[in-house]
Amino acid sequence: MKKNTENMFKGLIFISPWIIGFALFQLYPIYKSIYYSFCQYDVLNPPIFIGLKNYSNLFQDEIFLKSIVSTGIYTIMAIPLSMIVSLFFAILLNQKIFGRGIFRTIYFLPSLVPMVALAILWKWMFNGEHGILNYILGLFGIPGPNWLGSTMWATPSIVLTGLWGVGGSIVIYLAALQDVPRSLYEAAEIDGAGWFSKTRHITIPMISPVIYFNLILGIIGCLQVFAVPYIMTAGGPARSTYYYTMYLFDNAFSFLKMGYAGAMAVLLFIIILAITFIVTKMTTSRVYYAEK
Amino acid sequence: MRYFFIVFSLFLALSASGCRQSPTHNKERVVINYWEMWTGFELEAARDLVDKFNNSQNEIYVNLLSVSELDRKLLIAIAGNDPPDLSNLQDSGIPKFADKNAIEPLDDLLPLIGVKQQDYIDIYWKLSSHENKLYGLPIASTTIALHWNKDLFKKAGFEGAPQTLEQLDEYANKLTVKTDGSFESLGFVPTQPGWWNYGWVWWFGGDWFDGKNITANRPENVKAFEWVQSYAKIYGARSLQNFTSGFGAFSWSDDRFMTGKLAMVLQGTWMSRFIDQMSPDLNWAAEAFPSAGGKLKDVTLAECNLLVIPRGAKHKKEAAKFISFMQKPENLQYLALKQNKFVPLKIANEMDYSNHPNKEIKLFMRLSQSPNAHTVPRIPIWQEYAHEIDNAFQSVWLQKKTPQQALDDVQKRLEAKWKEYLEIKEKLTRAR
Known part of the structure; x- marks a missing residue:
């Protein structure tokens, strides 16, 4: 028993840098933002407690509601696309082809580019007049749109930019693909299964936990999308890319409504929690864990 | 492993000393920190004047720092009770900062600074004030x-x-x-x-x-x-x-x-x-x-940049002395010539602008004194x-x-x- 306590104590000491860091830089700010969400607080004056007013105001705030809708649209566009693209490339990169290692590196590289650099680069590629995208479209006689200046094309442009970051999930998929037992494929081949049936009935079910993992991370990432649209469109045109976190940021740091922003943060947390819960419930029967 | 620690602590020591840029003449001098929003040629102009001030006396040393997104960072620094002693601020920020008590009213410091309302082109005095109190003094004005x-x-x-x-x-x-x-x-x-x-x-x-x-x-x-x-x-x-x-x-x-x-x-x-x-x-x-x-x-x-003293500044009097130095017509003129702007003072009309880099500067000055010159609300x-x-x-x-x-x-x-x-x-x- 005594040994146990001692071990526990030593263990705690070893992880104390993390505990202290977490408490100081995560737990305390989280607690504070929850507290401020019930206050009117502008950072420079002491907070005034106003109860649930921030929350009730939020639900009457057109911009807030619009930002939820546009974030939803972005998420619905981005998630399936990025999942399909990353899985597709992972399967391709899992084939035994010449120079596989080089291809894997090439596909992973873009995800190492910092978000800000990426956004600025794509901003030029999407440029209505000088952009390379419209230049290529022009070669085929198609007049390209003003991607980031049009309410219709701005969100798809940001989704496309986001695809550059799929390298991370490709790597995770690849690891999972290599874990699928060869024997299953061999058995299927004996039964006369083709590439498609093998993918459909062996690969996908076997890597389902990883698909689930990428889905959840993808949803969380999309609901918090900030850096790319902040730099590429600053929320425009006409607020078509004014996503949740951008409105939150403006409330906190441009308009100094920390309480209001705190309420938005708390709500975002609840939304993410609820969606994660629903997705988990919906996919439980479809995710295969070997030990079960 | 031991070598690693030695190298690591050396690195820490070096980087810590790198953070603090120690001014060369700060012995027994009061060091005041001055945040500037500009970079490039506009910053250089401000730096020239800071150097001139630092060399002109041996009581105060102004430490000039160029800060990006100054507005936001200044508010956070004030809220965190560690603001600079002096900062540049755009006129549109004055109502917001003043309303939140984030900057000091300068009315009481006016005798020390040695300027009066009548000296200034009306609109720039207006841009420096909020609810009948003065919160800053203009240094470079534009239209x-x-x-x-x-x-x-x-x-x-x-x-x-x-x-x-x-x-x-x-x-x-x-x-x-x-x-x-x-x-x-x-x-x-x-x-x-x-x-x-x-x-x-x-x-x-x-x-x-x-x-x-x-x-x-x-x-x-x-x-x-x-x-x-x-x-x-x-x-x-x-x-x-x-x-x-x-x-x-x-x-x-x-x-x-x-x-x-x-x-x-x-x-x-x-x-x-x-x-x-x-x-x-x-x-x-x-x-x-x-x-x-x-x-x-x-x-x-009409727009201008102002020098303001943030709430919680530790050396208000010294900051006011630097503001006073900056408000001297010859220094404002230097800034105007270097930054391609004009002096916010009424005597600007009589100043020699023959070597001003903007050939149309007289037009811009005339506009600032028009009854139809506007400010943002x-x-x-x-x-x-x-x-x-x-x-x-x-x-x-x-x-x-x-x-x-x-x-x-x-x-x-x-x-x-x-x-x-x-x-x-x-x-x-x-x-x-």
């Missing part, structure tokens, strides 16, 4: 005016700048060259440079605030936004958008006015500096931007207001809303915000 390309005008057969807005529209039309459905060059477009989307209403006799109420949807404002939309309608929103999306940032060498692709643009005092740098052969001139029907003369927006929620106006402007430009609709929406939202602001203000006053 905006129509810049026009003389060569393009000559080619199209125009003698001088347009005198009415209608004339400007007509010139713009004739100066626009279109081939195969896409633009070669444009006469004028109200989305450029896009910094004062709220400003067009002034040329129609409108404004956003009447001293008491939000006036977003007053008829003059609607007219101004109709005028903006007319450009999207006449020239075809889509091709115009593509053309304008190709515009580089104004200091870049592919700025459309500087490359002769845009014949007229609304720009500020500083523009000539960039023309000299990027496109020295450009044959340009400036004139007051014409108003609707030519009814209003010399309409402009002096209300603490202006940033939110401008955000709404920008959104309305984009909706109108993209023809998603009619000007009336867009401005009605702004009116509705801002009235609610203004009411909320007044309520909170009352609560805070009571709490204090």
